[in-house]
Amino acid sequence: xxxxxxxxxxxxxxEATVARLPVYLxxxxxxxxxxxxxxxxxxxxxxxxxxxxKLRKDLSYLGSYGTRGVGYDVDYLRYQIAREIGVTQDWPVxxxxxxxxxxxxxxxxxxxxxxxxxxxxxxxxxxxxxEMVAGIEVQPFxxxxxxxxxxGVAIGVIATPAVAAQAVADRMVxxxxxxxxxxxxxxxxxxxxxxxxxxxLSVELQVLAYHEQRKAxxxxx
Amino acid sequence: xxxxxxxxxxxxxxEATVARLPVYLxxxxxxxxxxxxxxxxxxxxxxxxxxxxKLRKDLSYLGSYGTRGVGYDVDYLRYQIAREIGVTQDWPVxxxxxxxxxxxxxxxxxxxxxxxxxxxxxxxxxxxxxEMVAGIEVQPFxxxxxxxxxxGVAIGVIATPAVAAQAVADRMVxxxxxxxxxxxxxxxxxxxxxxxxxxxLSVELQVLAYHEQRKAxxxxx
DNA sequence: AGGAGTTTGTGAACGGGAGAACAAAACGGA
DNA sequence: TCCGTTTTGTTCTCCCGTTCACAAACTCCT
Ligand SMILES: NC(=O)c1ccc[n+]([C@@H]2O[C@H](COP(=O)([O-])OP(=O)(O)OC[C@H]3O[C@@H](n4cnc5c(N)ncnc54)[C@H](O)[C@@H]3O)[C@@H](O)[C@H]2O)c1
Ligand SMILES: NC(=O)c1ccc[n+]([C@@H]2O[C@H](COP(=O)([O-])OP(=O)(O)OC[C@H]3O[C@@H](n4cnc5c(N)ncnc54)[C@H](O)[C@@H]3O)[C@@H](O)[C@H]2O)c1
Numbered sequence: 001x002x003x004x005x006x007x008x009x010x011x012x013x014x015e016a017t018v019a020r021l022p023v024y025l026x027x028x029x030x031x032x033x034x035x036x037x038x039x040x041x042x043x044x045x046x047x048x049x050x051x052x053x054k055l056r057k058d059l060s061y062l063g064s065y066g067t068r069g070v071g072y073d074v075d076y077l078r079y080q081i082a083r084e085i086g087v088t089q090d091w092p093v094x095x096x097x098x099x100x101x102x103x104x105x106x107x108x109x110x111x112x113x114x115x116x117x118x119x120x121x122x123x124x125x126x127x128x129x130x131e132m133v134a135g136i137e138v139q140p141f142x143x144x145x146x147x148x149x150x151x152g153v154a155i156g157v158i159a160t161p162a163v164a165a166q167a168v169a170d171r172m173v174x175x176x177x178x179x180x181x182x183x184x185x186x187x188x189x190x191x192x193x194x195x196x197x198x199x200x201l202s203v204e205l206q207v208l209a210y211h212e213q214r215k216a217x218x219x220x221x
Numbered sequence: 222x223x224x225x226x227x228x229x230x231x232x233x234x235x236e237a238t239v240a241r242l243p244v245y246l247x248x249x250x251x252x253x254x255x256x257x258x259x260x261x262x263x264x265x266x267x268x269x270x271x272x273x274x275k276l277r278k279d280l281s282y283l284g285s286y287g288t289r290g291v292g293y294d295v296d297y298l299r300y301q302i303a304r305e306i307g308v309t310q311d312w313p314v315x316x317x318x319x320x321x322x323x324x325x326x327x328x329x330x331x332x333x334x335x336x337x338x339x340x341x342x343x344x345x346x347x348x349x350x351x352e353m354v355a356g357i358e359v360q361p362f363x364x365x366x367x368x369x370x371x372x373g374v375a376i377g378v379i380a381t382p383a384v385a386a387q388a389v390a391d392r393m394v395x396x397x398x399x400x401x402x403x404x405x406x407x408x409x410x411x412x413x414x415x416x417x418x419x420x421x422l423s424v425e426l427q428v429l430a431y432h433e434q435r436k437a438x439x440x441x442x
Numbered sequence: 443a444g445g446a447g448t449t450t451g452t453g454a455a456c457g458g459g460a461g462a463a464c465a466a467a468a469c470g471g472a
Numbered sequence: 473t474c475c476g477t478t479t480t481g482t483t484c485t486c487c488c489g490t491t492c493a494c495a496a497a498c499t500c501c502t
Contacts, residue, residue, distance in 0.1 A: 022427040049408035068450040069498035086434030100328045104321040179429040187270035206243040208400040213307030289480040290468040
């Protein structure tokens with residue numbers, strides 16, 4: 001929006017790099033827990049499953065945190081990446097649609113341990129209200145506005161059926177949520193300034209099926 | 222492997238296009254159910270949430286299934302895409318790790334309706350054996366080999382904790398599975414010829430957090 | 443102090459995908 | 473039959489991301 005004259009970490013990081021930083025972060029955490037103090041770009045790249053040149057270029061967008069001839073300090077680099085992607089702070093999250101998938105998400109401990117705190121579970125079905133899931137009570141969807149206002153929620157997760165997803169997204173956007181993780185099928189339309197990421201398991205399986213079919217065809221030749 | 226002298230559909234489709242074909246397929250299904258017989262690239266692109274030029278280029282890799290001045294026949298195009306990505310046939314699938322996420326996946330009807338049939342639910346924990354989930358009995362993980370052989374399974378889904386994922390993948394590969402959908406964190410190492418797709422929900426949230434943080438920084442300036 | 447050995451950070455070449463723009467083709471009406 | 477309209481299929485250009493390759497920088501050993 002405005003010109004970016006601020007302090008450090010003001011350079012804009014390529015999207016492809018942003019998507020890999022969490023992978024590096026996880027690999028560094030594993031190394032740290034294993035007692036490793038220092039690692040080379042080669043070793044970290046192997047742990048993260050990427051090319052080492054790509055890793056070094058990715059890290060170079062953050063700054064020069066390595067030492068030539070030595071490598072990277074695991075804990076220091078871990079902190080720098082965590083700070084850059086914003087997981088040093090605590091992100092309140094609401095999950096809407098507590099069905100099969102919503103239950104699994106609510107019970108997933110990996111979110112909490114990475115800086116995401118589920119502050120509410122919402123569902124439109126009155127039969128679900130009051131149920132305790134992972135220590136949190138399922139509340140009516142109509143409580144969305146007050147909860148978002150109270151906790152300053154910026155991130156919402158949609159796990160409702162596809163037909164309800166757009167309406168849920170509209171409500172979320174209206175009350176100030178600016179990032180949405182969507183598990184429902186179909187495209188969400190949201191105003192500019194709101195980020196949507198979509199996870200579509202059917203697409204993943206269908207891509208696998210395509211390649212599988214090609215393998216089978218090849219064998220006939 | 223060998224030169225590709227076979228019949229039609231022998232051209233190789235770009236990966237980015239392959240990943241979008243399932244999206245077009247879903248949009249076409251919705252149009253068909255709404256009674257639409259014909260649609261333009263513009264209309265279909267809007268329904269799928271992509272640029273119309275991109276859509277036309279994607280479809281051109283399959284062949285010339287449209288009619289200039291008219292558009293595409295919805296059902297005909299739907300069949301052509303389904304055939305190309307291999308969802309006209311039935312794909313048997315095994316799910317390993319029937320915990321929170323495994324339950325949700327087993328209960329998900331969207332897989333069955335898109336040509337994927339869950340033939341077995343496997344778990345290493347004896348306490349889970351015999352439990353019925355979505356009409357299927359949870360079986361011991363050691364039954365993997367016989368089930369894969371019996372049903373000709375080519376696609377496996379891993380929903381175990383991260384520590385077990387590599388071992389599960391090794392067993393899958395050893396008994397002939399050549400496509401894996403992995404929900405566990407960390408990188409899987411598999412031999413060439415085996416496709417792995419990874420779904421990492423934490424990464425998705427962290428990417429959202431990164432952009433969210435940048436938005437917040439911008440407001441201070 | 444100096445040289446050999448490592449490893450980072452980055453410039454440059456390369457490849458693939460996105461989007462604009464247009465020619466070719468089909469249709470409909472006169 | 474012919475012309476205007478619509479929409480596809482494709483070409484061309486640009487941009488982003490990947491990878492190679494190497495100079496700069498640091499450590500360690502003699
Ligand atoms: N279960 C899976 O493994 C899986 C996999 C891929 C995609 N999905 C998608 O995720 C979504 C949820 O799947 P599921 O299996 O959990 O479905 P589900 O039917 O079990 O749960 C949906 C929940 O959303 C609630 N809901 C419906 N309308 C609502 C509204 N307007 N506001 C708030 N809540 C509402 C329902 O009461 C229900 O509890 C679906 O869109 C599905 O396509 C699920
Ligand atoms: N629940 C979620 O929403 C969610 C989200 C993102 C990622 N994940 C990932 O998905 C995986 C599963 O998550 P979950 O919440 O279902 O965990 P969970 O602990 O509820 O379930 C794991 C299941 O795997 C079984 N298992 C363990 N070792 C096994 C082995 N060697 N062979 C076969 N089965 C084995 C366990 O008995 C258990 O039933 C984890 O890796 C998790 O990080 C889960």
